[in-house]
Structure formats: C-alpha cells, structure tokens
Amino acid sequence: MKVVVIGAGILGASTAYHLVREGCAVTVIDRADTGRATAAGAGIICPWGSAMEDQASYGLLAGGARYYPDFAAMLAADGEPDVGYAAVGGLYVPADPGELDAVERRARARSRAWPVGAVERLSPTKARALFPPLRSNQPALWVSGGARVDGRRLALALQRAAARRGAQFTSGSATLILHNHRVGVRVAGKGIEADIVVVAAGAWAPALLEPIGVPLPVAPQRGQILHLRLPGTDTAHWPVLMPLNSYYLLAFEDSRVVVGATREAGSGFDHRLTAAGVAEVLNAGLAVAPGLAAWTLDELRIGFRPVAHDDRPKLGPVAGLDNLFVGNGLGPSGLTMGPYCGRLLAEAALGNPVDFTPFAVAAGG
Numbered sequence: 001m002k003v004v005v006i007g008a009g010i011l012g013a014s015t016a017y018h019l020v021r022e023g024c025a026v027t028v029i030d031r032a033d034t035g036r037a038t039a040a041g042a043g044i045i046c047p048w049g050s051a052m053e054d055q056a057s058y059g060l061l062a063g064g065a066r067y068y069p070d071f072a073a074m075l076a077a078d079g080e081p082d083v084g085y086a087a088v089g090g091l092y093v094p095a096d097p098g099e100l101d102a103v104e105r106r107a108r109a110r111s112r113a114w115p116v117g118a119v120e121r122l123s124p125t126k127a128r129a130l131f132p133p134l135r136s137n138q139p140a141l142w143v144s145g146g147a148r149v150d151g152r153r154l155a156l157a158l159q160r161a162a163a164r165r166g167a168q169f170t171s172g173s174a175t176l177i178l179h180n181h182r183v184g185v186r187v188a189g190k191g192i193e194a195d196i197v198v199v200a201a202g203a204w205a206p207a208l209l210e211p212i213g214v215p216l217p218v219a220p221q222r223g224q225i226l227h228l229r230l231p232g233t234d235t236a237h238w239p240v241l242m243p244l245n246s247y248y249l250l251a252f253e254d255s256r257v258v259v260g261a262t263r264e265a266g267s268g269f270d271h272r273l274t275a276a277g278v279a280e281v282l283n284a285g286l287a288v289a290p291g292l293a294a295w296t297l298d299e300l301r302i303g304f305r306p307v308a309h310d311d312r313p314k315l316g317p318v319a320g321l322d323n324l325f326v327g328n329g330l331g332p333s334g335l336t337m338g339p340y341c342g343r344l345l346a347e348a349a350l351g352n353p354v355d356f357t358p359f360a361v362a363a364g365g
C-alpha cells in the first residue's frame with residue numbers, strides 16, 4: 001500500500017515510521033515551516049496530575065505517556081537511542097501548597113489505570129535536592145512516572161529510522177486535489193501516487209485542507225520558550241517541574257533548563273519573540289526557581305501549537321472521502337500524545353479498527 005504523509009513533525013514522523021514498519025511504501029512531504037511546533041516544544045510527559053476533564057482527550061494523553069517506554073525502546077533497537085527521553089519523574093510545585101491536595105487525589109486515582117508510579121509529598125528540602133534551583137520554601141508532590149523528551153531529536157530520529165526502512169522524504173509544499181471522493185497530492189507541480197493520504201501538517205493544515213472542502217477547526221497558538229544553560233551543572237536527572245499554572249521547567253542532560261512558555265491564542269503565524277512574552281516566561285520561571293537567575297540565557301524558540309477550537313485532537317479518516325486521514329489539534333500536549341497518535345493513525349490507515357469517534361473530522365458540504 002502506498003501512503004503519502006504530509007508533515008514530518010512528531011505526528012507525521014510517527015505515523016510514517018509505524019506505517020513503514022508494517023511494510024507500507026511511504027512518502028513523507030515536509031516544507032520545514034518556521035515555527036513548526038515539534039522543533040520548539042518543551043518535552044514534558046507527565047499527565048498524571050492534570051486537571052483535564054475531557055476523558056477522551058485524557059485517554060490519548062495518558063495513552064501517549066504509557067506508550068513512551070516501549071516506543072523509545074523500539075526506536076533504540078532501530079538504531080536511534082538518542083531522543084532525550086528519560087523517566088526523570090515529575091514535581092508539582094504550586095505557589096499555593098493547598099493545591100497539592102487536588103493534584104494528589106487525581107494522581108492517586110489515575111494510578112489504578114495508568115503508570116503513574118509512586119506518589120509522595122516532599123518537604124522543601126527534599127524537593128530542592130531533586131531540583132537545586134527551586135525556591136527554598138517550596139513543598140512538592142513527587143510523581144515518579146513523569147518523563148521528558150527532546151522533540152527535535154525525536155522527530156529527526158523517527159525520520160532517519162523511517163528512511164532506513166525505505167520511507168522516501170521530499171522537501172516541498174504539498175497541495176491536495178479532489179477527484180471522485182479521492183484525494184491526490186501534488187508537490188512542485190508533480191503528482192505523487194497514493195492509496196492513502198495522511199495530513200499531519202500541524203497549524204498549517206486548515207489552509208491545506210480548505211481547497212478540497214474539509215474544514216478543520218484548528219488555529220496556531222504561539223509559544224515563546226527559553227533555554228538556560230550553566231556549563232558544568234549535572235542536570236541529567238532533574239525532574240520536570242510543574243507549578244500548576246501554564247508555565248513549567250524541565251532539564252536536559254547538557255546542563256540545560258527549558259522554561260516555558262507563552263500560550264498566545266489569536267497569534268496567527270506571527271513568528272516573533274516579544275518583550276512581554278520573554279519577560280512573562282522568565283519572570284514565571286525565576287519565581288519558581290530563583291537559583292537559575294545567574295544562568296546564561298542560551299536560546300529562545302517560537303512554536304505554533306495546533307490548537308482545536310474545542311481543545312480536542314482531530315484524528316482519523318475524513319468522513320465523506322475515501323482515502324484521506326487527518327492528524328491534528330494536539331495543542332500543548334503533542335510531544336506526549338504524538339508517538340501514540342501516530343501509531344493509531346497508522347493502524348487505522350492499515351484497515352485495523354480504531355475508534356476515533358470523539359476526534360472525528362468530516363468533509364464539508
């Protein structure tokens with residue numbers, strides 16, 4: 001079966017990788033847009049204390065976190081051990097410690113069904129031993145099943161692993177054509193043959209789908225995110241830090257701490273760092289972890305999260321068309337859900353039953 005995947009972010013790359021593993025002839029088309037989300041994403045994988053109430057979306061989120069250890073092991077066995085994935089655990093650190101009760105209740109309730117791991121209250125001293133720049137008076141809730149991943153490294157690793165198994169990669173801007181309920185793909189004026197087309201084009205997908213009459217209620221949400229470094233600091237095992245507002249901190253093994261992020265709805269594709277955005281994130285980060293104040297501001301990134309109007313992912317076959325699948329709307333959680341959603345899309349494209357009802361996409365009238 002010939003499949004064309006449009007978009008090589010975390011979702012498209014995962015879909016392509018899972019398809020090629022199952023023997024499909026896969027072509028991936030990507031135009032490396034400035035601000036693609038996967039290249040900017042922070043990489044927190046810790047849904048266990050989340051206040052998300054939508055059970056269908058939570059199933060994808062938690063399913064994504066549960067899938068990671070096997071998925072990372074599969075990629076390692078395929079020659080890609082270096083994706084920045086590590087089960088470092090998570091620390092919930094709200095400004096109001098009273099909020100920890102509700103987080104603890106949620107994490108404990110979920111531990112019956114999901115790999116939440118140990119759930120434990122920590123004193124400020126113990127919390128700071130795990131993440132030394134943390135403010136000194138901060139009690140925390142420790143959840144051992146938290147993890148992190150480097151989205152950039154992961155997407156590139158998936159692309160390389162898929163290519164080694166025979167996937168073809170084309171740089172360029174894809175367009176879609178519709179004929180007798182079937183969708184075809186063109187790049188640089190040339191048609192690319194496909195039994196199935198998967199559109200995983202992130203925040204740019206609505207513009208791609210609109211000419212063939214498929215409305216996709218997704219919009220870009222800008223995120224500005226900062227990377228701090230202090231060479232010589234051993235950050236490899238620091239946990240992810242969740243203050244329970246929209247900000248967070250996480251560390252990688254190269255003496256780096258990532259502080260995220262703005263959530264700017266209505267941003268369009270305005271790819272700029274703003275004075276207010278950078279100040280907002282830095283202030284929030286330093287309030288939680290003042291010990292980072294003297295670190296070097298090493299890098300600033302901007303990404304456009306693909307956010308659905310109802311905050312629900314959009315996944316599955318497009319009703320009314322014979323051969324089109326869409327994967328989108330992963331919003332602020334796509335690095336967690338993306339590998340798993342890619343597997344589900346691949347399974348569905350192969351004809352296996354997957355219930356995408358809550359995430360359905362339909363062609364317009």
Ligand SMILES: Cc1cc2nc3c(=O)[nH]c(=O)nc-3n(C[C@H](O)[C@H](O)[C@H](O)COP(=O)(O)OP(=O)(O)OC[C@H]3O[C@@H](n4cnc5c(N)ncnc54)[C@H](O)[C@@H]3O)c2cc1C
Pocket residue numbers: 006007008009010011012029030031032033034035036037038039040041042043044045151172173174175200201202203204205208222223224225260261262302303304305306327328329330331332333334335336337338
């Ligand atoms: C600042 C920030 C922090 C984040 N932090 C986290 C986090 O901690 N944890 C978490 O789980 N998630 C996080 N996310 C969310 C996550 O990064 C996204 O949900 C996810 O990366 C979306 O992946 P995607 O593959 O759908 O889209 P993208 O990564 O945007 O990829 C879409 C690709 O499609 C290509 N494309 C578009 N149109 C076309 C076309 N016509 N032809 C060819 N190619 C095309 C683009 O060039 C792009 O490469 C964060 C996001 C941001 C921005």
